[in-house]
Amino acid sequence: MAIRLLAPALTAFLSLPPSQLRVNRARSPFHRQLPLQMTRGHSTKRPPHWPDNVRYIAEPQYHASVPKHIREILRPRSQSTHHQTTLQAPKHSITIQHISDPSHPAHGQYGLFATKKIPPRTLILDYIGEVHCDDRPTSDYDLSLYRSPDNISVGVDAQSVGNEARFINDYRGVKAKPNVVFQERRTDHGELRMSIWSGSEVIRKGDELLLSYGKSWWRARRDEITVDTLSELNLPTASS
């Protein structure tokens, strides 16, 4: 299932437009891959608990589905360079952890946790993955980055390639509200990125970083379960 993570209430404090994990669905394999890069002071060395089936990257990869004119908006040619400044979280401030608490709704999966105090309204890291314009129906890691005036929707899919940001869970069933939000930014070289900021309160050492994926993400997931269940039971759906 694809997601479109919403940055809801907490985004308001930054006076910024909400971003979303995508609710649309994908169908194509990966094509072109950019070479892995070292970023300023950070390597592409996998962090602890990184899954074997996901490639750890420090810079976005551009999929063949991204048209040239959109690439030029996302990463203006004059400023395009392999020496980008990805905001990789300082390795000592966040960590991927296995969720062993049975009351956590993502029990058995992983989450992203603070290993030290993070002040309010602090840029923590970029959401890195494959930048694409095709549908990703099976991805739970597909974030909406940009919609062009000619209505082309650009996503960042971290299902198969990504960084630590892909492990941030939704706050529902965990805490009363999210403590981090999405906000787009341009790197020093002009590349459009979706980044993750702390909210209006301090994140304490040991706290899990929690977003809001948005109601539409949960609604799409619930609808999918309903349709799947009806189809397993061989019952008619609203569209059948």
Ligand SMILES: C[S@@+](CC[C@H](N)C(=O)[O-])C[C@H]1O[C@@H](n2cnc3c(N)ncnc32)[C@H](O)[C@@H]1O
């Ligand atoms: C972007 S991933 C988050 C990282 C994921 N936990 C992992 O280990 O790869 C989104 C997936 O995490 C799980 N998840 C995140 N927040 C959740 C929540 N509040 N309740 C239930 N499942 C959640 C769901 O399985 C969802 O499809």
